[in-house]
Amino acid sequence: MRRLVLIGVCVAALTAAACTPTRNTGTGGTTTAPGSGSSSAATVTTGPGGGATTAPVTAKPATKTAAGTPQGTWKVRYNWNIPSTRVGIDNPHAMPLPRLAEIHVGNHEKDGFARISFYFRDGMPSYNFNYAREVLNEGQGEPIKLEGNSFLRIQFSNARQHDDESHNSLKVKPANHIGFTRLRSYAFGGDFEGYVTYGLGIQSTPNSDHILKIRVGELTKKPDGKGGFFYVVAFDVAQN
Template sequence: MPGTPAHVAHPVRVPVTTAPRAALPVLVAVQVGDHPAEGFSRITFAFRGPTPSYRVGYVPQVVTEGRGDPVELPGTAYLSVRFSPAQAHDARGGRTADVPPAAVGYPTLLGWAAAGDFEGHLSFGLGLRSPDGGRVPVRLGEFTRPDGAHVVAVNVRRG
């Protein structure tokens, strides 16, 4: 008969199990510092668990994750810093790091703000001032703290 499934003499049963969910990297600290002797200002993002993937780039305006609302930042140039997968909350929805917006007032790094913690994407915006109106050179780095936290550093050239 057309369209009739073939008869299986010995059906095979395959148990369906879900793979264990890998833990998302969890943000535990954001810190800023100015290093005049080295010629840069730095903002670091420390994570418990694996180091998340990240993307850093200049944008005309930083917007929030999910909604797309503008994020208020000082300066004339803006960097978007986005981690994925990552989160800044625990299983009950409580914050895992203190991330209030901060005006820091360094020569080129003027401030930063959280831009979202939404569906495994965690983002921030940096407000910069460029002495010549262009883009400030940025250097990225990673390291592991003695307590095991994985850190992503964004270094912004001063002046």
């Protein structure tokens, strides 16, 4: 009789184990939302003599945390090249103009790049960028102070860095001295009539004509943890 009871208990335990569902999560407890990414093409307009080029835009599907919160959609708008002439990226816009709220930097040198990200509210701005001998303050016409031996000028258009009361809307930012191997510093260059300008100080190989490649990506609708969203433009500087 005792043997029959033990057999019954074992059968019940095995049945329960077979029926218990399992849930796989990705690295850091994330799961990928159903669906697959898509690729399209975006026109990138360069400066005089540069003509127009077509760069691939790779859109990745939104990911979700274990709690199911969407994390936004990432796409590359300019893929590892040297913007020796001005490159323009256009995005649809409406009022109110996107306003710059935060700036973040990240050291991804083990992956071959360093990153500076501009976080906007109310939408994704348009922007242009290029390597320049110096980056001028838009209001004064004077060079802004940057570390390094090469400089990237970034200008956001249909954008602002102030709120409706004309107060500075940039609430989170790193020190101007970034100090990464290649991405050395950044500086503000003006907020004027729908244009916001920044400069990056980049350290290329000394005593050479080597210019580091740039990649630009956008992250749409990144949750801010408070029920709202950020629209992120990220500039990556190649390590080599």
